[in-house]
Amino acid sequence: MQEVRRPEEGTITDEAIEKLKGRIGIERPRLEPPFEFACVDALRNYARGIGDINPFYRDPEYARSTRVGKFVAHPTFMLYMGVSDKKELSEEDVRRSGGRGDPLAGVHAFYAGHDLEWFQYICEGDRLKVKGGLGNVEVKSSRMGGRAVHETHELVFWNQRGELVGVSRQLLIRVERSAARSRGRYMNLDVPHRYTPEELARIEADYEREYIRGSEPRFWEDVEVGEEMVPLVKGPYTVTAYICYCEATGPRNAFHRAHSDAYRYRKEHPRAFPPNDYGFPDTVARVHxxxxxxxxxxxxxxxxxxxxxxxxxxxxxxxxMGDDGFLRRLQVRILGFCFVGDTTWIGGRVTRKWIEHGERFVELDLWADNQRGERTTTATAWVLLPSREAGPVKLPARVPDNISIFA
Structure with missing residues (x-):
């Protein structure tokens, strides 16, 4: 049966794709990040919002007592900072972009992956500058909704001292909502999951077993290829957990707006606010x-x-990795959804270790499985570890060539 397309839903056309490709390499202004400064409250609340109890990211006094000597942010907090020097698009930018609006307005965007690199800590009091925009566009087929557009968005971050902090490469997959509905790939799942007392007891036991390396250094020489991490559990997932994450990351999404602010944004982007069941407009972000x-x-x-x-x-x-390690790179591939009611177990294994330009690297392969036995996420992490022979991790980390078209 052909799925009816709603008026607010967009389509993927050749013309829209060409307009999108015209935006590659054009810096986009970023003026109102959720956090302009890395203040104590923001850093601590971010850890709370992702469910982390590690004192290194929650207790400023503890963090200042470590070798790092400062209260630092979770690495991924970087994504919610950064103000650009560029304040607006030029007329040439608009011409090359095929206009100001999204060429694929009304086409759903699924967060499909992220490649992140870090070279320096984000410390309490830091203010980040950012430069970025669309890095690449590819057209592929999707098992979920037929024709799909893969967009890679790049951001490069510097601190107030001009030091390169990190690079973000986010993959979004754009799929027509009507096509996704007609295929109905996930519609036969029995969600939310109904847990037995035994299943809930297992989850709670895994929470009790959570292992935080903390102040005990994990030396590079002591790491063995093949050794496994203690699994980390998340869930059962609730809307409450999502609210905690939103509180921790601020209005990170352009569609997270209220009242007069939402009204004025909706006038410019009407397809981002389709009517709800009660007939009045609300953000597309409410899919969550x-x-x-x-x-x-x-x-x-x-x-x-x-x-x-x-x-x-x-x-x-x-x-x-503990307080003395440094997360140098994280490549995440999102393979499936974590629906309300799902529980996720994250595991990992050391796959290699090496020395490059004096830096001691360990590579971890990670995976995330749910209670149905589905693998929803995989990742690869590069960690810099202290060495018994060479001493502590030295920062800033070495920066490779060609990290971004915006660098």
Missing amino acids: WDREMARRAGLPETYDFGGERVAWMEHAVTNW
């Missing part, structure tokens, strides 16, 4: 808490935010 909107996107239930999943994978790595 409104089941009816999730079903419009071809899904049986509301689900987590992709950045939240990335933060979970990072949390597993920071638990493992």
Whole structure:
């Protein structure tokens, strides 16, 4: 049966794709990040919002007593900072972009992956500058909704001292909502999951077993290829957990707006606010808490935010590496959804270790499985560890060539 397209839903056309490709390499202004400064409250609340109890990210006094000597941010907090020097698009930018609006307005964007690199800590009091925009566009087929557009968005971050802090490469997959509904790939899932007392007891036991390396250094020489991490559990996932994440990351999404602010943004981007069941407009971001909107996107239930999943994978790595380690790179691939009611177990294994330009690297392969036995996420992490022979990790980390077209 052919799915009826709603008036507010967009289509993927050759013309729209060409307009999108015209935006590659054009710096986009970023003027109102959720956090302009890395203040104590913001850093601590971010850890709370992703469910991390590690004192290194929650207790400023503890953090200042470590070798680092400062209260520092979770690495993924970087994504919610950064003000650009560029204040507006030029007329040439607009011409090359095919206009100011999104060429794929009304086409759903699924958060599909993230490649992140870090070279320096984000410390209490830091203010980040950012430069970025669309890095690449590819057209592929999707099992979920037929023709799909893969967009890679790049951001490069510097601190107030001009030091390169990190690079972000986010993958979004754009799929027509009507096509996703017609395929109904996920609609036969029995969600939310109904847990037995025994299943809940297992989850709670795994929470009790959570291992935080903390102040005990994990020396590079002591790491063995093949050794496994203690699994980290997240869930059962609730809308409350999503709210905690939103509180921790601020209005990170352009569609998270209220009242007069939402009204004025909606005038410019009407397809971003389709009417709800009651007939008045509301943000497309409500797929994360409104089941009816999730079903419009071809899904049986509301689900987590992709950045939240990335933060979970990072949390597993920071638990493992301890206070003296430094997360140098994290490549996350989101393979499926974490629906409300799902529980996620994150595991990992050391796959290699090496020395490059004096830096002691360890590579971890990570995975995330749910209670149905589905693998929803995989990741690869590079960690710099202290050495018995060479001493502590030295920062800033070495920067490779060609990290971004915006660097």
